Amino acid sequence: MAAVPSRAGEPTDQVRGTIDRVLEILKKKELQAKEKRAERRALLRGEISKAFDFDEMAKRSLGPPWRQRTQEERKEYVTLFRQVLENSYLGKIEAYQGEKIRYMKDSVEEGRIATVETFIVTGKGQEIPVNYRMVKERTDWRVYDVVIEEISLVNNYRSQFGGILQRSSFEDLLARLREMVKASDSGSGSRKEGR
Amino acid sequence: MNRKIGFETAVGIFIVAGIACLAWLSLRLGKVEIGGGNQFPVSAEFASVAGLRAGSTVEIAGVQVGAVESIGVKDYKAVVRMRVHGGIGLPEDTIASVRTRGLIGDKYINLSPGASDRMIPAGGKIRETEGALDLEGLIGEFIHGSAKK
Numbered sequence: 001m002a003a004v005p006s007r008a009g010e011p012t013d014q015v016r017g018t019i020d021r022v023l024e025i026l027k028k029k030e031l032q033a034k035e036k037r038a039e040r041r042a043l044l045r046g047e048i049s050k051a052f053d054f055d056e057m058a059k060r061s062l063g064p065p066w067r068q069r070t071q072e073e074r075k076e077y078v079t080l081f082r083q084v085l086e087n088s089y090l091g092k093i094e095a096y097q098g099e100k101i102r103y104m105k106d107s108v109e110e111g112r113i114a115t116v117e118t119f120i121v122t123g124k125g126q127e128i129p130v131n132y133r134m135v136k137e138r139t140d141w142r143v144y145d146v147v148i149e150e151i152s153l154v155n156n157y158r159s160q161f162g163g164i165l166q167r168s169s170f171e172d173l174l175a176r177l178r179e180m181v182k183a184s185d186s187g188s189g190s191r192k193e194g195r
Numbered sequence: 196m197n198r199k200i201g202f203e204t205a206v207g208i209f210i211v212a213g214i215a216c217l218a219w220l221s222l223r224l225g226k227v228e229i230g231g232g233n234q235f236p237v238s239a240e241f242a243s244v245a246g247l248r249a250g251s252t253v254e255i256a257g258v259q260v261g262a263v264e265s266i267g268v269k270d271y272k273a274v275v276r277m278r279v280h281g282g283i284g285l286p287e288d289t290i291a292s293v294r295t296r297g298l299i300g301d302k303y304i305n306l307s308p309g310a311s312d313r314m315i316p317a318g319g320k321i322r323e324t325e326g327a328l329d330l331e332g333l334i335g336e337f338i339h340g341s342a343k344k
Contacts, residue, residue, distance in 0.1 A: 059310045060288045066310035113322060133323070149333070150242060150326045155290045155307055 011106045011114035011134050014141040018051040019101055026096055041090055048089060053135065053142040054082040060144065061157035065165055073170065080177035081157075087184035097123060112136040233281035234261070235317050239291040239304075242326035244273040246302040247293055253277050253304045263304065273326075277304065285321065286311040292325035302327065 022044060025031065031040040058081040059066050059074075066074065104117040116132040133145040145154045164173045244266060253261035261279035268274065279285070288309030295302055306321070315321060 063310050064286070064308050067312070109322070145323065147325065150328055152290060152292075152323065152325050154288075154323070155292065155325060158290070158307055158309075 009106055009108065009114075011108065011116045011132075011141045012103050014051065014134070015116045015118070015132055015143075016101075016103060018047055021047050022093060023096070026093065044090055044093060045086060048086065050140075051143055052085075053137065053144050054078065054085065056135065056142075056144040057085065057154060058082065060154045062161055063158045065162075065170070069170065076174060077170075077177070080174060080181060083181045084177055084184070087181060091184065099123065102127075114141060234278040235281045235283070236264070236276065236278050237285065237315055237317075237319055237321055238274060238276045239321040239324050240269070240272045240274050241291075241293055241324050242272060243329065244275060244293050244302070245327040245329070246295075247273075247275065247304070247327070248302075251301065251303050253279055253306060255283065255306045255308065260306070275304070279306075285315045287313045287315055288323060289315065289321055290323040290325065291321045293327040295327075298330070 025040060025043050025047070028040075030036070031043070055078055058078040061081065062069075062077065069077065100121040102119040102121060104119065106114055106116040108114045112135060114134045114136070116134060118130050118132070120128045120130055122128070129149060131147040132143045133147065134141040134143050145152055147153070161173055164176060247263060247266060249263055249265055251263040252259045253263065260283055261277055264276045264278055266273060266275050275291075285306065286309040288311045290307045290309065292305045292307070293302055294305045309323075
């Protein structure tokens with residue numbers, strides 16, 4: 001089936017809605033203080049969970065090894081992966097400094113896979129292409145991959161995880177993910193608060 | 196007279212053997228596939244394929260598993276048709292990337308297999324792709340950015 005390009009349809013509305021609500025949370029004066037960080041992050045996590053299908057992202061990021069893993073192993077892996085991703089995103093979102101988002105277009109294939117093309121325009125005028133790959137689940141479009149400058153988030157993790165699994169074991173991969181979660185939890189205290 | 200005929204025959208045999216060796220060598224090095232059946236066609240769209248051409252290799256884990264057949268343009272995107280050795284299942288979430296050997300070498304397509312249980316059918320499309328990195332552009336942005344400081 002051919003891709004149907006459209007100016008801005010449902011998938012774009014979904015992305016735009018999430019980004020607008022996230023920016024609203026960031027701009028709330030009552031949440032800017034350091035003490036409010038946990039509350040602010042809980043709100044941000046809530047918005048992001050709605051827009052991102054972490055289960056699908058985790059599965060795709062593990063690649064072929066996913067098939068051999070048991071239900072419990074998959075569950076543990078997905079939980080850790082989700083935390084790694086959330087911490088990574090939260091850090092970047094909290095570093096927001098007024099960048100503008102330009103929505104270009106979206107295209108839908110077979111009614112269920114969409115690409116939303118956007119640009120992040122930095123203060124210096126740099127335009128960074130960010131494409132969201134989304135899948136339609138019932139009535140909602142959810143993101144399963146983010147491609148920045150033609151580099152896929154899923155592929156990035158897939159090669160890293162593949163390398164780790166090649167050299168050692170699945171247990172080692174889980175340990176590595178736990179380390180990453182710990183590192184980002186302790187490191188995030190140094191983030192600049194407010195603007 | 197006999198010794199001369201014997202000598203010439205020996206030379207003839209050596210020449211035939213030499214040519215046979217050359218033929219074998221060129222077949223091996225040229226990767227000519229005799230009876231290249233069992234080829235599996237798939238296509239993929241990229242934002243840019245800068246430098247990829249018909250005949251460029253398709254690889255999985257650094258091993259050649261196929262080659263690019265043709266490259267066209269559709270809706271301002273590059274459409275690449277390639278053939279992959281049959282018998283290699285490509286899960287639906289396989290990611291095709293245009294990569295470069297070293298930093299400025301030949302372009303090739305790397306396939307990263309996914310986790311899906313569903314396989315891409317023959318003649319199907321690899322939906323997840325990463326186009327060629329615009330190295331000059333990135334360098335330009337770096338220079339451009341630092342100039343503004």
